[in-house]
Amino acid sequence: MRLANSIVLTACLLLMPTAVLAAEVPAIEGLESEVHVIERGEEPWQLLRYDWTVGSTESSRTDYRMSLTMAGDGEQMSMAMPMSMEIEATVTEVAEDGSAWLEIIYKGLDVGVSEMTIDGQPLDDAVLQAMAEEFDEQSRRLIGSSGWEVYDDRGRLLDWGIDAPEAFPEDLRAQVEQMSATPTILPEEPVGVGAIWNVASSISESGIDIGVTEVNELLTVEGDRLELDTRIELGASGGIPASELGSAADGMVDEMTIRGDGGVIVDLSRVFSEMVLEMDLHMEMSSPDGVGGTSAATMDIEMDMEISPV
Numbered sequence: 001m002r003l004a005n006s007i008v009l010t011a012c013l014l015l016m017p018t019a020v021l022a023a024e025v026p027a028i029e030g031l032e033s034e035v036h037v038i039e040r041g042e043e044p045w046q047l048l049r050y051d052w053t054v055g056s057t058e059s060s061r062t063d064y065r066m067s068l069t070m071a072g073d074g075e076q077m078s079m080a081m082p083m084s085m086e087i088e089a090t091v092t093e094v095a096e097d098g099s100a101w102l103e104i105i106y107k108g109l110d111v112g113v114s115e116m117t118i119d120g121q122p123l124d125d126a127v128l129q130a131m132a133e134e135f136d137e138q139s140r141r142l143i144g145s146s147g148w149e150v151y152d153d154r155g156r157l158l159d160w161g162i163d164a165p166e167a168f169p170e171d172l173r174a175q176v177e178q179m180s181a182t183p184t185i186l187p188e189e190p191v192g193v194g195a196i197w198n199v200a201s202s203i204s205e206s207g208i209d210i211g212v213t214e215v216n217e218l219l220t221v222e223g224d225r226l227e228l229d230t231r232i233e234l235g236a237s238g239g240i241p242a243s244e245l246g247s248a249a250d251g252m253v254d255e256m257t258i259r260g261d262g263g264v265i266v267d268l269s270r271v272f273s274e275m276v277l278e279m280d281l282h283m284e285m286s287s288p289d290g291v292g293g294t295s296a297a298t299m300d301i302e303m304d305m306e307i308s309p310v
Helices: 005-011 016-020 125-143 169-177
Strands: 031-039 057-072 075-094 098-111 115-118 146-151 158-161 196-205 208-222 225-242 254-266 274-288 294-309
Touching: 098 125, 115 125, 225 274
Parallel strands: none
Antiparallel strands: 031 196, 057 075, 057 294, 075 098, 075 115, 098 146, 146 158, 196 208, 208 225, 225 254, 254 274, 274 294
């Protein structure tokens, strides 16, 4: 396994957790999504709906603490990568049915490499610094990118687009397309404390099958404030080109699973939720070996993710 390919594939996955939470964004036309209420909870039941205000602007910061291990071709690489991202959302329009138009802007993106080893041997500080500078250069090119999204009053994505200029690098466009406010999707019927509902989404396009299930349990309700316990599971198979994840390198993601759980606080008057999640990602990949064959690799990531208002 060539180190350069490993680093490229790692870099293209930096924004994957955001994409997981908004799995409908990359291929909304092929999306099938269903919301099922498993338990309605205690009475009195109430209808939960977002109530966004035209002209309101808010920002959200996501902090990631990632520990990554990649193995293949007799080598093993491990990395520790802290990362933070800040997104701003402005509600530009609210329709009579409660649907809202949002403008989304990348305000900040910082990526670091705190340590890295290959076959148990640590890389020297100069190499780590060079990698950090390369990630930082890519990050700066994303800042200021913008897009727009339309959500109904249950938090379901109805439409979206990006406003990146024609000259915007193609290898970064997929990362910009992963921007999303990602509000928690609410059930259609009234529910009470103890309610459990899941959101099941599936995408099947160009031989790629992706299934995402999010299970929410309503722990408390205080006015517009909801406290939830959330579990997320994603499975993908069929071969995903690395280019679909924002990488310029040749290669395929042959299989991917993601599991996460944690707590979410939803304010029905705000676009962004507060969230603390622990996530595990496993990937099996293949890429050209330069001599007519393919090189196989596996990647495992343990991640703590925290989303909070700025």
